[in-house]
Amino acid sequence: AELLDIRFPHELEAARNELVARDLIAYEDGIYQVLDLPVGSPRKGRDSSPDRALRSSSSLPPVRRTVLREAASDLESVKQLLERWGWSRR
Numbered sequence: 774a775e776l777l778d779i780r781f782p783h784e785l786e787a788a789r790n791e792l793v794a795r796d797l798i799a800y801e802d803g804i805y806q807v808l809d810l811p812v813g814s815p816r817k818g819r820d821s822s823p824d825r826a827l828r829s830s831s832s833l834p835p836v837r838r839t840v841l842r843e844a845a846s847d848l849e850s851v852k853q854l855l856e857r858w859g860w861s862r863r
Contacts, residue, residue: 788858789805791858
């Protein structure tokens with residue numbers, strides 16, 4: 774919230790709900806978990822093999838179970854998404 778200059782609880786809740794809806798984070802009872810990117814994400818220079826993705830996701834205690842979905846062709850960073858929705862720092 775501080776990084777994005779969010780001052781009101783409803784702003785934080787709206788941003789959190791958008792990230793949950795896009796399967797970027799899980800949130801339950803005040804606990805956040807950043808979810809793994811889909812296996813097919815177009816990341817260059819990193820090992821994005823299915824074995825690596827399964828190892829990393831199984832080592833984290835899940836807040837909720839999610840199903841890996843097909844990667845979108847144009848993944849954006851959380852910061853870019855928030856800026857597009859008008860949540861950029863002023």
